[in-house]
Amino acid sequence: MLVDDPDDPRSREVGLDFPREWIEFVDPADAKHVVRADLTWLLSRWTCIFGRGCHGIVAGRAADGCCSHGAFFTDGDDEKRVRAAVKRLTPETWQHFRRGFKNWTENDTIDGKNPARRTATRAADAPCVFLNDADFPGGGGCALHAQALRDGVHPLEYKPDVCWQLPIRRDQDWHKRPDNTKVLISTLAEFDRRGWGAGGHDLDWWCTSSTDAHVGAEPMYISYGPELTALIGAPAYAKLAELCAARLRQGQVAPHPATEA
Known part of the structure; x- marks a missing residue:
């Protein structure tokens, strides 16, 4: 939900469609587990601002947060x-x-x-x-x-x-490859408004798209390390962190627009 009024916090939400960078790798601990990760999201500086400027998902109820x-x-x-x-x-x-x-x-x-x-x-x-x-x-x-x-x-x-x-979305699906082998693909992405289904567009405000929440001291792959570890396992997270750090050193091609704003 994008608005033009500069006094409305929704005016500081970026659109949902923009270029993203992805990485794919095999879990070091399980050859049948493949991780696909949205580097644009995991390298962003999003952080939870509950009680520190969060506008809430229901109009007039900022104190609720999400x-x-x-x-x-x-x-x-x-x-x-x-x-x-x-x-x-x-x-x-x-x-x-x-x-x-x-x-x-x-x-x-x-x-x-x-x-x-x-x-x-x-x-x-x-x-x-x-x-x-x-x-x-x-x-x-x-x-x-x-x-x-x-x-x-x-x-x-x-x-x-x-x-x-939240606000990481993990989807898992078994995928049959051309050689008839199967792998479990874990996809890590931003839980944006669309993640809630059609009702997500009716939220009064949502943090992942807002520049107000992209003020973290560290990139998300570090600040959300425990959550990511719980979602994909310690060996896979260690590899993910290694790849994220390498991408930061090389320079991102598609940084998150809310972080860049």
Whole structure:
């Protein structure tokens, strides 16, 4: 959603279609695993600016960040991991404390047909139940994220998959090659507005396209190293980091326009 009003933060979002650089390599630990990575995105200086200028995805609710809706679980393992993390929360650390799995989750649907469970919202049209208000004595922001930091672990160990993976999009597909061999291709790309489906174009603001969020001190492949490692494995991440560093030394052909602005 591009606008011309310079006072509107959406005016600082770049378009979705621009040249990108890609790299493809075989996972050093698995010859049947091929990684395709968007270097334009991973070499960008995007960083999360929640609470530091984030405009939020719903108009008038900047404090929500991207937590304005519940987070769908990807599978049983995701659900089990979050369940364990929730047990570590208390009324002092979770503003909207609720006991019992069914009290902090809701049944919904992603495709309009099949049921899917997600984290609950505080009420209809309210943010995720795990989002503490900024003035909450126990700390504002995601209660699960804060608990992970208190426990000395990375937030990806406590938060739903969709929450810690954003704004990286990983797609995986088995591909049959001309010689009839098969490889699993993991594609790492920017989770832009299109990543949300048709509804992504209706978000009031989205950070990956905004110059406001391309202010990181390090390129994404470094700042999101733990997340990338979780997505493709340590050996593959080490190779990816090596290739990203080499590309930076050589100079990019297609840098991200939001970083360059």
